[in-house]
Every structure is written in C-alpha cells, then in structure tokens.
Amino acid sequence: MAARRGIGSMAQRTLMVLIDLDETLAAFEKHFMIKFREKYPNEPYIPVEKRNTFYIAEQYDKLNFTDDSVRLELKKIYRSEHFFRDLPEIEGGCDAVKEMAEMEGVEVFICSSPLFQYKYSAPEKYEWVEKHLGPDWINRLILTRDKTMINGDILIDDKIHITGALHNPSWKHVVFTAPNNQNMKVKGDKLRLNNWTDGTWRTMIEDFKKRL
Numbered sequence: 001m002a003a004r005r006g007i008g009s010m011a012q013r014t015l016m017v018l019i020d021l022d023e024t025l026a027a028f029e030k031h032f033m034i035k036f037r038e039k040y041p042n043e044p045y046i047p048v049e050k051r052n053t054f055y056i057a058e059q060y061d062k063l064n065f066t067d068d069s070v071r072l073e074l075k076k077i078y079r080s081e082h083f084f085r086d087l088p089e090i091e092g093g094c095d096a097v098k099e100m101a102e103m104e105g106v107e108v109f110i111c112s113s114p115l116f117q118y119k120y121s122a123p124e125k126y127e128w129v130e131k132h133l134g135p136d137w138i139n140r141l142i143l144t145r146d147k148t149m150i151n152g153d154i155l156i157d158d159k160i161h162i163t164g165a166l167h168n169p170s171w172k173h174v175v176f177t178a179p180n181n182q183n184m185k186v187k188g189d190k191l192r193l194n195n196w197t198d199g200t201w202r203t204m205i206e207d208f209k210k211r212l
C-alpha cells in the first residue's frame, strides 16, 4: 500500500481515495433497525428500504409510538457501547477496499465521522477497522467531524450533502447508494456507486486514474 511512482517523466500521480465507513462499508441502518426492534418489539419501526432521511432519528420522530418516551430514548441505541463495534459489513465492501488498495497508483484511506457523543463511536470505529480490514488499516483511518478539510481525489460516502468549513473540498464526491439516499437525486456532476459487488467500482477508479 506504499505510494507508487512510475518511471521517469511519465510518472503519474497517485490517486487518493477516501472511503466512508457507516453505510458505505458498515451497515448502520440494518443494525439500528434490528436493535430498535429488539428493544421496542411493540412499537412501529421503519424497514430499511423505507428510510428516507440521512439522520435516522428525523424519520423515526414522525412515527406514532404508543409510548412517547421512545422518541427521546431511541438515540441511546446508537450512542450505546458496542453499537459501532458490532455493525455488520455491507456486502463486498471490505474486499473491494482491500483490492483497491493493491491497485497500481491508488492510495486508500477510510474517512469517517464519530458521533458528537464520541465516547464509544470513536474508539469502536478503530476496532471495526482492525477487525474487518486488518491492523495495518489503523494507519489509514481518519476520524473527523469535517470531511471537507481532508485532502483526496475522491470521497465515496453515502451522505448526499457533505458540508464543512471548505466550500470547495479537494475531493470529488461519489455518493454510495444507501437506504437514506436511494430515492434522492444526485445533483451536479456527482457520481453514484450503487454497490461493491458488481465490479463497477473498479471501472470508476480506473477512470479517475486516467483523468489525473
């Protein structure tokens, strides 16, 4: 995974790829739904395929709970210990990321935001990366609440609107299709990546390399 250079003046710059964690590699939505149903088996819930907001609590807030305390308590599910550690993988994601890191002229970093209530989510994101990608990847995990400040050529991320201190971040945003954005229009010249399993990510990365 070291930086690679070509020969002589034909050397091409390395493509720097940033990859988000939750809902790009780790299945936050599915895990939340399972935990919610375990905790509140008699309350209404939102099946993953019906999700339509980035923040899960925004949509759950509109449900008619029999017990109103659920509305206030449900954030405790993802703020609690082991929630982030135990997220299942999104199919094919970790294999794709490892393969991408082996591609000639490509450097891959994981770029993820901890919750504002960072106590469990920040260290558990390290645990997740170590377990699912391997200990070497600890060196490649960037945790930040502002992804616009991170340098890269591409950011593959399910959050459709990524904002922060920089209005023109260095990276091009590739929207990873997730329940929260599946029916949203991707504006401007942003691209979409629908999954890690049909191989389109490879073509996309090769195309970006050619355009460097």
Ligand SMILES: Cc1cn([C@H]2C[C@H](OP(=O)(O)O)[C@@H](CO)O2)c(=O)[nH]c1=O
Residues within 6 Å of the ligand: 020, 021, 022, 023, 028, 054, 055, 056, 057, 078, 111, 112, 113, 114, 115, 116
């Ligand atoms: C609260 C909340 C967080 N998250 C994820 C996004 C961030 O991780 P990531 O940057 O890895 O996608 C993290 C902190 O907000 O938790 C959701 O995906 N949905 C939610 O409703």
Ligand SMILES: [Mg+2]
Residues within 6 Å of the ligand: 020, 021, 022, 023, 024, 157, 158, 159
């Ligand atoms: Mg995400």
